[in-house]
Amino acid sequence: MYSNDLPTYHVAGVGAGPANLSLAALFPAANLGRAALFDSQPGPAWHPALLSPGVRMQTSWMKDLVSLVDPQHPLTFMNYLVTTGRLFALLNAQFDTIPRMEYVRYLTWAARRIEGIHYGTPIERVTYTGDGFELHAGGRPVARAQHLSVGVGTRAVRPAWMAGLPESVLIADDLGWRIDGLRADLTAPIAVVGGGQTGLECVLKLIHAGFTDVRWLGRRQWFQTIDDSPVANEFYRPAHQQFLQQLSRGTRRRLVVEQGPTGDALTPGALRVLYQANYDRMLDLDRFPAVLYPGRDVVAVEADGDELVMRCDTPGGREVHRARHIIVAVGREASPVPFDDDLAERVEYDDDGDMLIEPDYSLRWKGMNGHRIFVLNRARYSHGVPDANLTLLPVRAAGVINAMAGRAVYNVIDELCPVRWIA
Ligand SMILES: Cc1cc2nc3c(=O)[nH]c(=O)nc-3n(C[C@H](O)[C@H](O)[C@H](O)COP(=O)(O)OP(=O)(O)OC[C@H]3O[C@@H](n4cnc5c(N)ncnc54)[C@H](O)[C@@H]3O)c2cc1C
Numbered sequence: 001m002y003s004n005d006l007p008t009y010h011v012a013g014v015g016a017g018p019a020n021l022s023l024a025a026l027f028p029a030a031n032l033g034r035a036a037l038f039d040s041q042p043g044p045a046w047h048p049a050l051l052s053p054g055v056r057m058q059t060s061w062m063k064d065l066v067s068l069v070d071p072q073h074p075l076t077f078m079n080y081l082v083t084t085g086r087l088f089a090l091l092n093a094q095f096d097t098i099p100r101m102e103y104v105r106y107l108t109w110a111a112r113r114i115e116g117i118h119y120g121t122p123i124e125r126v127t128y129t130g131d132g133f134e135l136h137a138g139g140r141p142v143a144r145a146q147h148l149s150v151g152v153g154t155r156a157v158r159p160a161w162m163a164g165l166p167e168s169v170l171i172a173d174d175l176g177w178r179i180d181g182l183r184a185d186l187t188a189p190i191a192v193v194g195g196g197q198t199g200l201e202c203v204l205k206l207i208h209a210g211f212t213d214v215r216w217l218g219r220r221q222w223f224q225t226i227d228d229s230p231v232a233n234e235f236y237r238p239a240h241q242q243f244l245q246q247l248s249r250g251t252r253r254r255l256v257v258e259q260g261p262t263g264d265a266l267t268p269g270a271l272r273v274l275y276q277a278n279y280d281r282m283l284d285l286d287r288f289p290a291v292l293y294p295g296r297d298v299v300a301v302e303a304d305g306d307e308l309v310m311r312c313d314t315p316g317g318r319e320v321h322r323a324r325h326i327i328v329a330v331g332r333e334a335s336p337v338p339f340d341d342d343l344a345e346r347v348e349y350d351d352d353g354d355m356l357i358e359p360d361y362s363l364r365w366k367g368m369n370g371h372r373i374f375v376l377n378r379a380r381y382s383h384g385v386p387d388a389n390l391t392l393l394p395v396r397a398a399g400v401i402n403a404m405a406g407r408a409v410y411n412v413i414d415e416l417c418p419v420r421w422i423a
Pocket of ligand 1 (some may be wrong): 014015016017018019020038039040041045046047050056057058059121122123124149150153154198258332335338376377388389391
């Protein structure tokens with residue numbers, strides 16, 4: 001079908017994070033041909049800049065790349081544990097949720113067993129040729145494919161007020177390699193802006209590193225923990241996704257926004273670890289090394305000598321805080337999709353500016369001619385809260401594979417549900 005000898009795949013994935021890894025792991029069962037993934041990272045990795053020792057997953061180990069749709073697959077987390085000889089040690093460590101480092105080890109183990117992953121290959125441009133897609137890296141075409149799977153993940157948000165500030169303001173992703181430099185003065189006030197899990201992990205890291213004046217500012221009224229109750233977890237199952245698909249886009253968005261605290265919040269165990277570390281250090285210092293400032297929305301920052309002045313909106317009006325360093329952990333946003341101008345113009349958007357993504361995760365775009373673009377981890381407001389995390393990865397991958405195959409390669413059955421939803 002194609003004129004020259006570029007490698008040609010049934011589906012090519014941009015990004016080899018957990019979303020596309022799950023797809024590539026499950027894809028061979030469809031017997032559709034070859035799949036390939038392209039990732040800019042030099043090798044298997046998962047948020048390497050935010051991987052501090054001791055941090056834990058927010059989801060169960062059962063939410064691996066394959067088990068939810070194919071528990072007999074060779075790439076289950078259980079198979080990883082058994083074949084690498086760590087099953088009994090992990091069981092006896094009695095983790096509530098496993099270390100994030102263990103999940104990274106598992107992903108690395110799985111990635112090495114999946115064919116067709118090309119690391120060190122940032123895809124700069126994807127073009128539509130009328131006969132499929134062409135992926136470009138290093139200024140030249142590297143692959144062609146019938147279908148595309150976009151799994152480019154997220155990147156740290158840099159708020160507008162960061163512009164022009166000195167390097168004493170840094171994003172959380174840079175704390176790991178900058179922390180030794182910051183330790184020159186452990187008594188200097190250091191602010192962490194952002195009340196989410198990453199902010200929490202930064203505060204903990206700073207306490208462990210010996211900082212004695214850490215100020216944690218969060219926008220919400222308190223530092224909210226995840227609602228992990230059984231009924232909250234009902235949102236993280238296929239049955240609820242199917243329910244959402246019957247609703248109008250506006251209703252879906254409203255429900256998903258309300259469901260935010262079931263995922264976009266702190267792990268209770270991690271907050272306890274922080275409180276205990278803070279208490280332990282208080283016994284030495286006679287005061288807490290970290291102080292929490294909820295309800296502070298940092299809206300402007302300026303440098304004043306070697307200090308930084310933060311202006312915050314609070315429920316009671318304006319408040320000013322000063323610090324020597326600021327660590328910014330205000331959330332993540334979707335990474336750019338490397339479509340060329342022609343392809344980008346073909347994509348259809350909804351009234352909120354989000355790409356229009358069908359129930360099977362394919363993008364609505366003009367001139368598709370049988371070629372599909374699947375978009376993973378970008379349909380939170382249309383497909384529900386699990387779309388932005390790991391909980392239903394294999395279910396989503398199975399849906400994509402079924403759509404490509406035009407038949408049920410995988411059957412996802414979720415009928416035993418005690419809740420009758422209404423909206
Ligand atoms: C620190 C942290 C901890 C988290 N912990 C959990 C958790 O415990 N449980 C949970 O459910 N969710 C968690 N999440 C949410 C998490 O982001 C997602 O669950 C998951 O990483 C999404 O996978 P992904 O494959 O869509 O994206 P990512 O994991 O972000 O992977 C995207 C990949 O695409 C690559 N890429 C991007 N653009 C290009 C390009 N143009 N060319 C080539 N490659 C490209 C990147 O290098 C990256 O490897 C966490 C998020 C963070 C930041």
